[in-house]
Amino acid sequence: MDSNLSILHNNYKKKRVETLVAMAVYGGDKVEWVEQAIDSILNQTYQDFVFTIVIDGEISVKMMNKLKDKAFSDHRIILAQNVTKPGLASCMNKAAEWGLSLNPSYFVRMDADDISISTRLARQISYLRKHAYISVLGSALTEINEHGGKVGARVMPSSHKQIVSILPRRCSLNHPTVVIRYTVFEQGYRYDSNLMNTQDYFLWVTLASNGFVFRNLKDRLLNFRRVNNFYKRRGFSKSLNEFRARFNAMLKLKKLTPYNAAYACGVLALRLMPGKVVKLAYKLDRHLLDRFGKH
Template sequence: MPLVSVIMSVFNVKKYEYLLNSVNSILNQTYKNFEFIICDDGSTDSKTKEYLERISKLDSRIKIIGYKKNHGPGYSRNECIKFSKGKYIAFQDDDDFSKKERLEKEVNFLNKHPEYSFVGTIANVFDKNKIWGTFRLPEKPQKSDFLWNSPFLNPSMMFRADALKAVHGFRVTKETRRAEDYDLFFRLYAKGYKGYNIQEILFNYRIDIENEKHKKYRPMKDRINEAKVRYGGFKVLHLGYRSIPYVIKPIIIGLIPAPIFYEIRKKNIDNEQ
C-alpha cells in the first residue's frame, strides 16, 4: 500500500516537454513509496490522450483516469482523491516540477508534526528562459495571512488524506472555478486544521512573466466570483471589518492597466536572480 498518492489534473496539455518534465520530477523523487494518479479533465484535443498513453508506460505506479466532459481542476482533483489509497495526498501541476527531495521532506515533516494537517514549500519561479524569482510564503500561516492572497502554493502541497476528506475535498461551483485552492484552505482552517510552509525551495513554479504583459485579464465575472469566495472565507475565519478592502481586491486589480499590474506582480515576487 503506497503511503503517498500524488495527484495531477491535466486539460489540453500545452507541451509534452512540460508534462514529461513534471512527471519525471515525481518519478525521480528520493522518496519511492507513492502512487501517481493523473486525471484527464475532459481534454478536447487528440494530442493529450496520446501524451498520457506515453506517460502511462514510464512507470507502473502511474494510473491514468479521466472522463469526456471538462469540469475544471477542482472536480478533477476530487476524482483523483476518490481513487487514492495513500495516507498522504500530494499535488503536482503538469507544467511545474518538484525538486527530488520534496516528497521525502514533506513526508518526514507530517510524520514528525501531527499538529499540522498539510505542508507546502516556497518555490523558484521560472519561465522558458530562466529562474527569475522566488515565491516566498509565511512559515506558519495565521488566519490574517489569508487577507492578501492564499498563504499556500497549492501545487507544492501534501495533505493528510483524512483532512482533505473531512472537508469533502474541493468545492465545485461556478464561484470557485478560478479560486478553488483558496476556498479549500479557507475551509480547512475554519475546521481547525493547520498548514505549514517548509522554508526551503523544493518546488519550481512556472509563470511566463513576459507573457503577462500581453495576457488578457480574467473576465470581471471571475473576479466577482473570487470576491464572493473571499467574503465567505473571511467570514468563516472571523476576520471582521478589516477584511472588507480585501474582499474587493480582485475587482480593483481588474481595473488596473495591464502594464502597471505586470510591474506590480513582478515586484511582489522576490527577485533574487
C-alpha cells in the first residue's frame, strides 16, 4: 500500500476483485455532480468492482459528509485521502498501486462531474475479456451541459492504427472513458505525477511507443460535463504542456513531419486566442473528428 494514500474508509472484505474504478474529488467539485457520478458507477449492471474515491486537497464539510454517507452505504466504496503531491496523476497512480493487493485485471477511470451509462463497465470489461491483446480501451462520449442537456458528442477513431496515427496531433482517447488493463501498472508504467494536466496524453504516447495496443469503442458510454467556461482560453502552462506532448509523440513514435510540427504550433497559437475563436475551432474539430471516427 502507498504510505502517502490515507485510507479513510474501507469495508471491502474480499481478497480479490476483477476491476478497480478510480475517481478523484476536489474542493471545487459540485456535491450534486459528484453524487451523480458515484451513483452512475454503483448502479452499473456489472458489479465485480471496488470504487476508490481519492480526496485530493481540502473539501467542504458538506462534500465530506456526502462521501462518507456513500461509503457507509456501499461496501465497494474505498474512501481515501491523497496526503502528498496533489494532482490527478498522483491520485490515479496511488489508487492503482493501492489496488495491486486485490489482484485486479482492469483499472477504470471516472471523473467526478461525469455520468457513466449503466452498461459502460459491462460493455468495456466484456470487450477486454474477448480481446486479450488490447491494453487500453476507450469509448465515445456524449457532451452535456450544467443541467444535463446534450450539447455535443465526441467519437474517437476506433482502430489502434488510427489512434496512434493521430497521436502526434491530438490525444486520441477520451480519458474519462478509459479502461486500462492492470498489467500496464504491474509492468511499472504510471502517469507522470509531475504533470498537473495532459498526463494521460504523455502516458498514451509512452505506452504506444512500447507496443501496447489501443482501441476505442464507438458506443457513447459516458456523459461528459462541458461547462460554460469550457471555451475560455487555456492557461499558458496547459497550452505549453499540450505542445510538449505533441512533440513528445512525434519523437517517440517517429512521426516528426512538417505537417505535424505546423499543426502543433497552430494549436498552441489557437489555445491562447479569445474564447469565441476557440469555440468555433472546437466545433470544427468535433465535426472532422466525428467523420474521421466513423471510418
